[in-house]
Amino acid sequence: MLDDTLLADPRALAALDTGGVLRSAATAGAQVRSAAQAAEEAGVPQLAGTRPRALVLLRRPGASATAAGILAALLGPTSAVPVVVTDSVPSWIGPLDVVVAHTAEATDSDLADSVVRAVRRGAEVVLSAPGEGPVASAGAGRARLVEPRIPVPPGLDLPRALAVGLSALGALDLITGPSDGSPLDPGLEVLADALDAEAERNQPSHEPFMNPAKSLALRLADHTPLLWGTDRLAAAVARHGAVALATHAGVVAFPGEVAEAATATALVRALDRGAAGADIFRDPFADPDGGPEAPPVRLVLLATGEDDPGQVTLRRTGRGWPSADVQHPVDEVARGVRHAALLRAALLASRLDVASVYLGLATRTIEPA
Known part of the structure; x- marks a missing residue:
C-alpha cells in the first residue's frame, strides 16, 4: 500500500532510503x-x-x-x-x-x-x-x-x-x-544542465504539488500505468519508464507509441470506462464481480516534439483522451530551443526514474541497504 504521507516528509524519506537511491537518481x-x-x-x-x-x-x-x-x-x-x-x-x-x-x-x-x-x-x-x-x-x-x-x-x-x-x-x-x-x-x-534543473525540481524537500516526480508517482500509485509516446523518441522514453517502474516500484506498465498502443482494444475500453467514472449505484456486496478488481489504468502521454500532444494523438489515432496525464515539458525546455527533443527526452527519462524511486520508497518496495 502507498504511504502518501511519506512523500511529503523529507526526513522520513531520507531515513527510509538507506541505500541512497534518490541521491543516485539525482x-x-x-x-x-x-x-x-x-x-x-x-x-x-x-x-x-x-x-x-x-x-x-x-x-x-x-x-x-x-x-x-x-x-x-x-x-x-x-x-x-x-x-x-x-x-x-x-x-x-x-x-x-x-x-x-x-x-x-x-x-x-x-x-x-x-x-x-x-x-x-x-x-x-x-x-x-x-x-x-x-x-x-x-x-x-x-x-x-x-x-x-x-x-x-x-x-x-x-x-x-x-x-x-x-x-x-x-x-x-x-x-x-x-x-x-x-x-x-x-x-x-x-544536456547536463537540463538534468540538473530537473533534479532540483524533484528534490525530496519539495512538496508533491511542486515536485513533478512526486506528483507523477502519486498519480501512478494503485494504477496500471499506460505510458504512450506521441512520437518515436517519446516512445523510447516510455519503454524506459516501464522498466524503471518494474525495477524500483514493482509496477507493471504498458509502454508504446500511441498509434500502435491504441490498437490494444481492451485497454482502450478500460480507459473509456475510467473516464466515464464508477457507477455510483453499483453495490459491490449485492453485485459481486466474482473476484478482486484489477487496478484501474492510468494513461500518461509522453511527448518530446513541438506540437501539442493532444492534437498529435487525435491526428494519429482519430480520437483523444482528455483524462490523460500529459508529460510534455515545454515549460522546462521551451519550443525552438536547440536540440529540444533530445533535452525533453532525457528530462522525461530522469523524471520517470525519480518517480519510480519515490513510488518504490512510498510502497516499501525498495529494500533498505
Missing part, C-alpha cells in the same frame, strides 16, 4: 558530464571525419536498450548513415563500421563475444563498460573504453549510456540542430 547531470569527459579521454573525438558504412547500436539488458532506442529515434530515417539496432554484432561487421555499446554488467558474455568479433574485423568500437571483467578485456587495446566514474544502483545508468552514445554521434557529425545545423557541445553541458 546524479543524472553529473553522470553526463563525467561520461563526456571520460569519452574524450578514451579518444572518442578521434572518430571525427569518419563516415561509417553503418552505425551499429548494440542493445543489451538495462539502460543500453533505452539509449539505443533514443539514439536511433534521434537519427531517424533521414540519418546520413544506416543505423542498425541489434542485440549482437552482425556477421557482416567490418572495418568501415562503427559499433557503440553500453553495459553496467562487466560479465556480459554475449556482449564480450560481440566486442571480440567487431575488433577482430577492424570495426571502430566505442564501449561504455566497467574497466574490469570480460567485456572490458574483450576490447582491450582496440576498443575505445569509457569507464564509469559515478557509481549508481542498477537501472540508474541511462544518463551515462546516453552521454557516451551522444559523444560518438557528435564525433561522427551525425547529431545537429534541426534549423541551424548546430552540433551538440562536446561536453554535453546543455
